[in-house]
Amino acid sequence: MRFMDEYRDGAAAEQYAIALARITTRPWTLMEVCGGQTHAIVKFGVDALLPPEVTLVHGPGCPVCVTPLELIEKAIEIAARPDVIFCSFGDMLRVPGTATDLLSVKARGGDVRIVYSPLDAVDLARANPSKQVVFFAVGFETTAPANAMAVFQAARAGIENFSVLMSHVLVPPAMEAILSSSECRVQGFLAAGHVCAVMGYTEYEPIVEKYKVPVVVTGFEPLDILQGVYMCVRQLEEGRADVENQYTRAVRREGNTPARDLVSRVFQVVPRKWRGVGEIPQSGLGLAEAYREFDAEERFGVADQTTDEPAECESGRIMQGLIKPPDCAAFGTRCTPEHPLGATMVSSEGACAAYYRYRRLGFVDAMAGAGSGASTGVGVGARVGARAEVPVGG
Amino acid sequence: MCLAVPGRILSIEGDDPVLRAGRVDFAGIVKRVNLSYVPEASVGDYVLVHVGFAISTVDEAEARQVFAYLKEMGDLAEIEEVPS
Ligand code: SF4
Numbered sequence: 169m170r171f172m173d174e175y176r177d178g179a180a181a182e183q184y185a186i187a188l189a190r191i192t193t194r195p196w197t198l199m200e201v202c203g204g205q206t207h208a209i210v211k212f213g214v215d216a217l218l219p220p221e222v223t224l225v226h227g228p229g230c231p232v233c234v235t236p237l238e239l240i241e242k243a244i245e246i247a248a249r250p251d252v253i254f255c256s257f258g259d260m261l262r263v264p265g266t267a268t269d270l271l272s273v274k275a276r277g278g279d280v281r282i283v284y285s286p287l288d289a290v291d292l293a294r295a296n297p298s299k300q301v302v303f304f305a306v307g308f309e310t311t312a313p314a315n316a317m318a319v320f321q322a323a324r325a326g327i328e329n330f331s332v333l334m335s336h337v338l339v340p341p342a343m344e345a346i347l348s349s350s351e352c353r354v355q356g357f358l359a360a361g362h363v364c365a366v367m368g369y370t371e372y373e374p375i376v377e378k379y380k381v382p383v384v385v386t387g388f389e390p391l392d393i394l395q396g397v398y399m400c401v402r403q404l405e406e407g408r409a410d411v412e413n414q415y416t417r418a419v420r421r422e423g424n425t426p427a428r429d430l431v432s433r434v435f436q437v438v439p440r441k442w443r444g445v446g447e448i449p450q451s452g453l454g455l456a457e458a459y460r461e462f463d464a465e466e467r468f469g470v471a472d473q474t475t476d477e478p479a480e481c482e483s484g485r486i487m488q489g490l491i492k493p494p495d496c497a498a499f500g501t502r503c504t505p506e507h508p509l510g511a512t513m514v515s516s517e518g519a520c521a522a523y524y525r526y527r528r529l530g531f532v533d534a535m536a537g538a539g540s541g542a543s544t545g546v547g548v549g550a551r552v553g554a555r556a557e558v559p560v561g562g
Numbered sequence: 563m564c565l566a567v568p569g570r571i572l573s574i575e576g577d578d579p580v581l582r583a584g585r586v587d588f589a590g591i592v593k594r595v596n597l598s599y600v601p602e603a604s605v606g607d608y609v610l611v612h613v614g615f616a617i618s619t620v621d622e623a624e625a626r627q628v629f630a631y632l633k634e635m636g637d638l639a640e641i642e643e644v645p646s
Contacts, residue, residue, distance in 0.1 A: 169567075169588065169589040170568065170570075170589070170608070171568035171608060171620055172567075172568065180628075180629065180632055183632050183636070184632060187632070187635045187636075204565050257613070284613065285596075285613045285614025285615070286613065286614075287596065287614055288614075310566065313599055313615060314596075314613045314614060314615040317596065320580070321580065324580070362565070362610070362612060362617065365566065365610060365617050365618040366618075388565070391628050392628065395628050395631060395632075398635075414628075416624040417620050417621045417622075417624040417625040417627070418566075418610050418618045418620060418621070419618070424599055424618060426598065426599050426601060427599040427617060430599075517565075
């Protein structure tokens with residue numbers, strides 16, 4: 169696929185690896201913020217191409233993983249109602265609540281549907297006027313324009329039987345929460361390219377200023393990630409901390425202005441709980457006053473419910489870059505994708521699921537095929553991306 | 563979840579800016595995509611699509627920079643290695 173396959177070129181990856189090894193003189197710990205990047209790193213073995221001094225830790229950037237238990241419980245309660253068609257992106261269905269999940273609600277006869285786009289849920293509401301159609305609006309800034317448009321169109325068309333269960337989270341406040349922790353190990357960030365495609369990257373300028381950590385806006389293909397790591401390490405080695413943009417083919421400094429405009433019209437910034445982490449101030453999006461009638465929590469009277477998180481799952485520490493998935497005692501034993509204890513084992517972009525899928529047997533996949541080991545000690549196949557998928561969804 | 567996939571716009575319809583949509587080709591798979599956030603995009607352009615919405619146009623000129631950067635680094639390394 170154009171604009172994907174060429175960024176999986178093994179020879180270019182090897183050259184990046186060599187260049188990176190050449191400039192690295194000291195240990196550095198970088199965090200890739202987005203779960204999509206975590207997935208690509210583990211799948212293509214990008215981390216195996218890095219010099220031993222450079223460690224990547226996996227960030228909180230999977231909206232499925234950070235949706236608090238409390239909201240899962242609310243979703244389950246609403247979805248079980250006989251008058252409701254509950255719509256969600258597929259990944260949310262298996263996220264464990266306290267006692268059950270959305271998939272089990274569906275198995276017991278609840279009308280739970282997987283949609284590709286939030287506009288599909290608006291269409292369902294239009295087609296089923298006697299039902300209440302609820303959309304589980306999860307996501308980061310990348311997804312906010314789509315979800316804002318769904319609410320905006322429903323309002324404009326006067327569709328009263330549509331509402332959204334809002335679980336939107338914002339990236340920069342989470343980065344600040346990680347940086348201000350006394351345990352923080354992160355010395356540089358690969359910022360999430362698609363979040364920045366929407367938001368631009370001016371928001372990172374004060375963070376870089378305050379914490380003196382480089383931030384490199386980075387894409388999702390192996391070469392993007394390698395270049396992002398290179399740019400970040402080069403800043404660290406030179407003692408600089410700037411915002412740089414690796415993903416110039418998709419990200420402009422100001423982001424996507426029409427998208428940002430609609431998001432700020434339909435949504436407003438609110439405090440949000442993150443699963444495994446706790447509440448982070450100003451870290452989420454809720455509906456703006458003018459669109460409050462579309463709030464499913466209020467419509468179904470669940471706004472005041474709270475639920476405490478279980479202690480066993482370590483996903484909160486993983487998402488803050490403090491430990492890696494195999495460090496969790498439950499990993500691969502009591503916790504597997506079939507029987508997940510935490511959301512990071514469910515979502516295909518969750519760090520635990522990525523490690524379970526590609527690393528459980530201790531091998532490094534795709535990128536690190538057989539071949540002549542360069543200075544990295546890892547051979548690179550002629551063309552990485554053996555399992556190029558054609559994912560057209562979110 | 564924040565995955566966005568590049569595809570090529572085949573056609574555009576809709577006069578209402580909010581309902582602007584089009585058919586987008588993802589290496590043979592054609593989907594209907596909302597294009598209201600990429601008013602500058604026209605037929606033939608590549609857009610990044612996320613949950614049915616184009617969120618950005620792919621800048622063809624910038625698309626080569628990953629490789630250009632690599633070449634630049636190689637050239638620099640050669641210059642540095644030349645004994646003075
Ligand atoms: S392995 Fe399971 S229990 Fe452990 S942190 Fe990951 S999701 Fe949580």
